[in-house]
Amino acid sequence: MLRLQGEMIRGGTSKCWIFDHQDVVATGVDVDTLLLAAFNAADPRQIDGVGGASSTTSKAAVVQASAEPDVDIEYAFAQVGIGDESVEWASNCGNCATAVALYAVHRGLVPLTSDRTTVRMLNINTDARLTGTIPTPGRSAPDEGRAVVPGTNALGVPVLLGFQDPVGSTTGRALPTGHAVDTLTGPEGPVEATLVDAGAPAALFEAKAVGLEGTESLTEFAAAVPALTVLRRQAALAMGLAEEGDPVSHAVPKVGIVARPVSYRTTHGTLVAQDEYDLAVRMVSMHAPHPAIGLTSAVALATAAAIPGTLAHRVARQTADGTLRLGTPAGVITAQAVPAPDGASPTVLLHRAARRIARAELLVPVLEGRPA
Amino acid sequence: MLRLQGEMIRGGTSKCWIFDHQDVVATGVDVDTLLLAAFNAADPRQIDGVGGASSTTSKAAVVQASAEPDVDIEYAFAQVGIGDESVEWASNCGNCATAVALYAVHRGLVPLTSDRTTVRMLNINTDARLTGTIPTPGRSAPDEGRAVVPGTNALGVPVLLGFQDPVGSTTGRALPTGHAVDTLTGPEGPVEATLVDAGAPAALFEAKAVGLEGTESLTEFAAAVPALTVLRRQAALAMGLAEEGDPVSHAVPKVGIVARPVSYRTTHGTLVAQDEYDLAVRMVSMHAPHPAIGLTSAVALATAAAIPGTLAHRVARQTADGTLRLGTPAGVITAQAVPAPDGASPTVLLHRAARRIARAELLVPVLEGRPA
Numbered sequence: 155m156l157r158l159q160g161e162m163i164r165g166g167t168s169k170c171w172i173f174d175h176q177d178v179v180a181t182g183v184d185v186d187t188l189l190l191a192a193f194n195a196a197d198p199r200q201i202d203g204v205g206g207a208s209s210t211t212s213k214a215a216v217v218q219a220s221a222e223p224d225v226d227i228e229y230a231f232a233q234v235g236i237g238d239e240s241v242e243w244a245s246n247c248g249n250c251a252t253a254v255a256l257y258a259v260h261r262g263l264v265p266l267t268s269d270r271t272t273v274r275m276l277n278i279n280t281d282a283r284l285t286g287t288i289p290t291p292g293r294s295a296p297d298e299g300r301a302v303v304p305g306t307n308a309l310g311v312p313v314l315l316g317f318q319d320p321v322g323s324t325t326g327r328a329l330p331t332g333h334a335v336d337t338l339t340g341p342e343g344p345v346e347a348t349l350v351d352a353g354a355p356a357a358l359f360e361a362k363a364v365g366l367e368g369t370e371s372l373t374e375f376a377a378a379v380p381a382l383t384v385l386r387r388q389a390a391l392a393m394g395l396a397e398e399g400d401p402v403s404h405a406v407p408k409v410g411i412v413a414r415p416v417s418y419r420t421t422h423g424t425l426v427a428q429d430e431y432d433l434a435v436r437m438v439s440m441h442a443p444h445p446a447i448g449l450t451s452a453v454a455l456a457t458a459a460a461i462p463g464t465l466a467h468r469v470a471r472q473t474a475d476g477t478l479r480l481g482t483p484a485g486v487i488t489a490q491a492v493p494a495p496d497g498a499s500p501t502v503l504l505h506r507a508a509r510r511i512a513r514a515e516l517l518v519p520v521l522e523g524r525p526a
Numbered sequence: 527m528l529r530l531q532g533e534m535i536r537g538g539t540s541k542c543w544i545f546d547h548q549d550v551v552a553t554g555v556d557v558d559t560l561l562l563a564a565f566n567a568a569d570p571r572q573i574d575g576v577g578g579a580s581s582t583t584s585k586a587a588v589v590q591a592s593a594e595p596d597v598d599i600e601y602a603f604a605q606v607g608i609g610d611e612s613v614e615w616a617s618n619c620g621n622c623a624t625a626v627a628l629y630a631v632h633r634g635l636v637p638l639t640s641d642r643t644t645v646r647m648l649n650i651n652t653d654a655r656l657t658g659t660i661p662t663p664g665r666s667a668p669d670e671g672r673a674v675v676p677g678t679n680a681l682g683v684p685v686l687l688g689f690q691d692p693v694g695s696t697t698g699r700a701l702p703t704g705h706a707v708d709t710l711t712g713p714e715g716p717v718e719a720t721l722v723d724a725g726a727p728a729a730l731f732e733a734k735a736v737g738l739e740g741t742e743s744l745t746e747f748a749a750a751v752p753a754l755t756v757l758r759r760q761a762a763l764a765m766g767l768a769e770e771g772d773p774v775s776h777a778v779p780k781v782g783i784v785a786r787p788v789s790y791r792t793t794h795g796t797l798v799a800q801d802e803y804d805l806a807v808r809m810v811s812m813h814a815p816h817p818a819i820g821l822t823s824a825v826a827l828a829t830a831a832a833i834p835g836t837l838a839h840r841v842a843r844q845t846a847d848g849t850l851r852l853g854t855p856a857g858v859i860t861a862q863a864v865p866a867p868d869g870a871s872p873t874v875l876l877h878r879a880a881r882r883i884a885r886a887e888l889l890v891p892v893l894e895g896r897p898a
């Protein structure tokens with residue numbers, strides 16, 4: 155039975171297991187084999203492993219110090235299979251990035267030189283650069299804090315997550331088609347779309363184009379998912395992310411609807427007044443309504459809302475300081491675009507929370523590189 | 527942030543967190559507060575805690591050496607709430623008992639004096655006495671083994687789990703009504719029942735009484751659950767477990783159907799031939815088909831099948847050595863009744879498996895006895 159050190163850390167609304175790259179290498183076992191066995195990915199209930207048997211609790215990251223300039227640490231994000239012996243390395247996860255930042259300050263992977271420490275991170279799945287800024291009062295790494303994020307009442311250490319130069323990360327352009335608004339063909343005819351690439355590629359529609367207000371409950375919004383699934387495919391083709399004949403991706407681009415703010419109730423029943431947020435948004439996650447919003451989608455929204463002519467700009471309340479408060483089913487998530495030097499696109503900042511849940515020695519049932 | 531040592535151990539088809547009683551006491555925090563915070567019970571997704579957000583992965587046990595004669599260790603079993611800030615201490619869990627036994631041999635709570643160690647356990651929730659016998663070759667505690675249980679393909683350390691003197695644990699009698707067969711009134715009229723108390727109180731019916739064969743899939747068996755729910759209430763009254771006017775319990779007694787063995791397929795599609803088992807059984811868990819069978823229910827079945835005149839005895843293949851192979855939806859679970867000294871009822875043995883998944887230091891968000 156192989157032993158592996160790891161930390162279970164909540165990042166926002168995800169639970170991530172974080173491993174040190176050197177510890178992984180020292181096992182002599184390839185990382186996929188290791189994660190599949192540690193999580194018991196083969197079992198839909200992950201009953202013999204550390205996984206939580208849901209997409210937000212079957213995540214891992216492998217972290218190491220970086221030799222890249224202006225980068226402290228680099229990490230690989232893994233979405234570990236559930237009843238499926240596969241590990242997916244194709245995407246980044248903003249929630250796990252906050253967990254990685256907290257891990258880094260605790261493990262001494264960055265020097266704590268003041269009461270506030272910024273961890274400069276490179277996500278090696280997507281080449282995205284992120285920063286995680288954490289209070290380190292008295293140059294010590296914190297275990298607790300008073301920060302909360304929509305989707306959980308749990309308190310955590312505040313992590314200011316920054317997506318560096320997020321524009322065009324996949325296609326090279328903020329607006330891959332060159333237009334602020336395109337017209338796609340949905341199941342019921344032509345629909346206006348804003349196709350944007352920042353954080354992740356995203357296709358945004360006005361809520362009214364699919365007969366909604368943009369402040370629907372998850373159940374109500376579910377009715378629009380089939381139409382948005384058709385539109386996602388059209389958007390993928392228009393953005394050059396897929397070609398006719400390619401298999402249909404249910405993950406790329408992100409897809410959702412936007413609308414002007416009106417008061418609504420969150421999934422937990424809290425009233426959100428019209429003036430408490432700037433843009434109503436309902437996103438699709440694969441085949442279902444997203445309970446809140448993915449952080450890379452939030453970056454796409456913040457970027458689109460700042461570009462005159464886009465659908466997001468058309469309906470979002472404009473603010474002076476680049477702040478955009480997104481009204482999601484789980485509550486309000488605030489993104490802020492701040493100018494960056496050297497011609498880079500604005501950094502998008504998100505206020506998040508993370509908490510170390512457990513430090514552990516995992517007993518992993520692999521033997522000489524093979525599951526035991 | 528409070529720190530607490532714990533071990534995540536799979537016992538059979540459950541995942542249990544095991545804690546040392548002394549460590550719990552040392553925190554100065556009451557155990558309910560500790561578990562609610564450690565598991566993030568308030569959240570239906572348990573996203574800020576070590577819980578797995580399902581009934582089989584939101585379990586804990588607190589273990590200590592025992593001063594009782596003939597007992598090595600005693601443990602309290604906790605079913606921790608999921609989206610519900612409550613800890614239920616009313617029942618025992620056979621799967622967690624196997625995890626506790628493995629914990630005990632690793633923590634030095636029993637001397638390893640030979641190649642096989644028996645841990646004598648007292649479950650303080652129910653006063654049940656159990657034994658867990660584990661191979662300890664060379665007087666060392668094992669981390670791995672080749673044992674499997676129905677419901678998971680994972681390998682584990684073999685644990686021979688014994689329920690000591692299980693008869694009458696709740697009512698004092700094997701047959702609380704004094705009859706091997708009673709007649710209850712179901713939704714469609716009178717139905718024969720065997721009401722037995724061993725391991726747990728259980729109400730057993732012939733499959734054909736509810737129009738079934740006893741080898742149905744979970745989906746097919748689900749159709750009988752409403753009728754069995756009505757019958758469970760009638761059985762509770764007949765067994766003296768409840769009185770008219772009491773709230774209806776969906777947990778007590780255990781309820782299910784039995785039938786003669788015929789070949790069937792498990793949930794995973796494996797064919798089980800007629801001669802590979804002795805008694806077909808489909809149990810209800812609260813409001814739904816049980817995916818396999820609870821271990822205390824298996825004890826009730828093994829006891830009933832050994833008493834002439836009961837419905838279980840009527841349809842079970844009789845074996846010479848007290849072995850009873852139960853054909854459950856997940857596969858075959860073998861129970862063996864062996865004679866006990868001193869007038870005690872036969873010990874019921876079950877072949878199970880356990881595996882240590884992780885040793886951890888939990889960071890528990892409680893402060894001076896209150897959630898932080």
